[in-house]
Each structure stands twice: as structure tokens, then as C-alpha cells.
Amino acid sequence: MARALFLNILLVAGMALATAVSFSPAADAADALGKVLVLPLTPGPDVDLDEAEAIDGMLAERMRKFVQFDVVTIQDHSKKFGRKSERALLRCGVDFKCLDKRLKRTPYDLLVVGKLEVADKNLEASFTVYNLQEGESKRTQTFAVKPGKFDDGAARKWTVGLFVPPEELLAAPEEEPVEEEVAEPEPEPKPEPRKKAVKEKAAVVAPTGGKGKPLRGLPSEQDVMDGIRAAYKLFVVGNIDEAQRRIKKVTEDRCACDADGKAFGLKAMLDAFKVTLDKAETALNKNDSKTVIGTLEEMKTLERELADEGRKLGVDATSKYAAEMNAMFARGYFIQGKGNLRDGNYLLARESFKQALQFDPANAEAKAEIDKMPTYAQQLFMQGQYMVDFEPEGAKRKLQQVLELVEPSSDLYKKAQKKLQEIEEQ
Secondary structure, three states: OHHHHHHHHHHHHHHHHHHHHHHOHHHHOOOOOEEEEEOOOEEOOOOOHHHHHHHHHHHHHHHHOOOOEEEEEHHHHHHHHOHHHHHHHHHHOOOHHHHHHHOOOOOOOEEEEEEEEEEOOEEEEEEEEEEOOOOEEEEEEEEEEOOOOOOHHHHHHHHHHHHOOHHHHOOOOOOOHHHHHHHOOOOOOOHHHHHHHHHHHHHHHOOOOOOOOOOOOOOOHHHHHHHHHHHHHHHHOOOHHHHHHHHHHHHHOOOOOOHHHHHHHHHHHHHHHHHHHHHHHHHHHOOOHHHHHHHHHHHHHHHHHHHHHHHHOOOOOOOHHHHHHHHHHHHHHHHHHHHHHHOOOHHHHHHHHHHHHHHOOOOHHHHHHHHOHHHHHHHHHHHHHHHOOOOHHHHHHHHHHHHHHOOOOOHHHHHHHHHHHHHHHO
């Protein structure tokens, strides 16, 4: 009894001491030991997605204050490596082989992944910290909290449990003597009770079936895959709103199997596509050609990625949006061309109209504007003639445009060429 009491006292003292080191002013002044990528928790069945997102946000905020590591969130990663990389990581879920493959050329030293599940009326978060240099897990931790009760105190506790002592997580620890002595008490007393607690909780939430088999009352993996295909097919026929509603339902009715990650991945892609589609349509309504064309380029990339996902699902079909984008591109370039005409940039205008015809060969408006180029050239010639006496350089620019807009065999070309020679000889 006395021995057990002594061990408990030692455990509490060790945790308190480790916490003091982690968040002390002295630690705040230390240089970061490494860069850590923290991915969002993968929610299990019956987990409220809004609560999972709130936990992710509070935990990330607390982790950023742990100055021994430079903590990077998925949003930070996306800003540097792009949305495509973000979506690829989210599709991996907690599959380390998949994640490790996609993080090969990134600057991270550590990776934190976790799952959030409902267990015995509590929310249970199971984390693994991987050392990306060694390619192996360095620490596993399981925490529990009552629904709606996660706060900064819990975030602090989870952060300490995952990162303290920090040196043990690194491939080649470089510990100062003082830090080594202070962190010594924690590892010895903690493992035994922690393993016991994890084992007991695991017995509560363990699946009853094998890989790919559902827990009681949950949809099967095949059900989830069918839902994913149905959502993608709705996208193919041009019903993005219904596709989003369908995939959202699939992510809410999860199977606790590998298909869940695919559902979340498709949802992220559909959501991103809808954002760009709305942005492009708004820009078209405002005749904002620059935003239209830039947004459509991003939308085109997303459509290709979705098509790749569709082929993996066994749906090899061109989406309605692929054809609609051509018409939108054509409209964007036509608007750009009209703007160039207003600015007197006839050569740029002609190129814009040609681009419009490349995306939509039947675009009558763009074709009509190109057919007007000889008329515009005649106007430029007359303006150039008028400007010769008082602004010869401006006249030369007008006449040079004429030479670009008409055929060398035309009379107008020859007149413009002659007038340019006269200006040069003056």
C-alpha cells in the first residue's frame, strides 16, 4: 500500500514537473526542436463534425504555444503546398504509409494523427506521433472528454501528453544536461497505468467484425462506396448542389472503415469545386474577365482531379461542367477582348477573341469582332494620318497596328506602310 502511494505521488510530481518545463518562460525562449505537422482528427461514427472541428481548432491553438516544436496545421500546409496536397493528405486518414508517401519532400520532422470516437458516452481521441525521419511511431496516447466539455485546459493536457518529453520524439536527440534530469521522472511511472487504461477503453470500442466489416448498426463499407459513387455521378450530370448534399450524408453516416477517408476526400474536392464555380459565375456577371479566367483555370484543375477520382470509382465519364467551362472561358475571353477594344488595344483584342473561339468555335460574337478587324484598321489608319503633323510617334503606333491587323496584300497595308516611311524620312 505504501509502495503504491509512493508511486502515485512520484507520477503526479513527474507530470507536474514535465508540464512546468514545457510551458515555463525558459522553455518559451528555447529554439524549436523540430517542425510538426498536426492533421485534423478523423471522426468516427456518431461523432458530431462541428464538435470535432472545434476540438481541432482549440488543440491546434494550444499546440502552437508549445514552443519546443514549430507546429504546422493542415491550413498552414495547404498555403505552402496547395489544396491538392491538402486533399491528398485528408484522403489518407490515419494510414501512415499513405501519409508518409505524400510527405517525402516536406520539411516536417514529426507527424501527429488521431481518431475521434464515441466510447461509453465520452469522446475518445487516440493519437499517434510519428517520426518522419525514422518512419516509425514514437508515441501513442489516448484521451477522453465528455461531449461539449473540451476546453483550453483539456487542450493543454493533451498537448503535454503528446509532446512531453519532446526529446524522445526526435531521431537524434540533443538534450542539455538540465533538461535530461528534469524530464527523467516522467517516462518511468507513466507507461504502466496508461497502457492499462488504453487496453480497457479499447475493449469498449473495438469493432466486432474484421477489416471492412461494419460495427453493429452502421452502414457497410460497400454502402459507403455506393454513396460516394452516387455523389460523384450527380456531379457528372451537373448537379453539384445535390452531389454535395449526398456526400455530406455519406460522411455523417460513417462505417468506421477505410471508405470513410475516401468520402471525406471527395467531399473536400466537391466543396472546393463549388466555391470556384460560384466565384467564376459572380465574376462573369460583373464582366470581370481577369477573375473569370483565373478562377476557371483553378476550376479546370479541380475538374480533372475529380475525373481522376471518378475513374478510380469506376465512373469514366466527362462531366457536364467540363463542357460548361469551355463556354465560360469563351465568355471570359470575349469580355476581355471588348475591354481591350475600349482601351484601343486592337491587337490584344483580336488575340482575346481568337482565344474565345478556341474554347467555343461557334461563338458568333467573337467571330463577328474578328471580322471587324479590317474596319478597326481603317479607323486606325485615319487616326494615324491625322496625328502625323502634331504627334508623329503616336501616328507611328497607330500605323504599326494597321500593319498587324490586315493582310500584306491589301491596299490598306500598303498605304500604312508608305505613310510610315514618310514619317521616318521627315
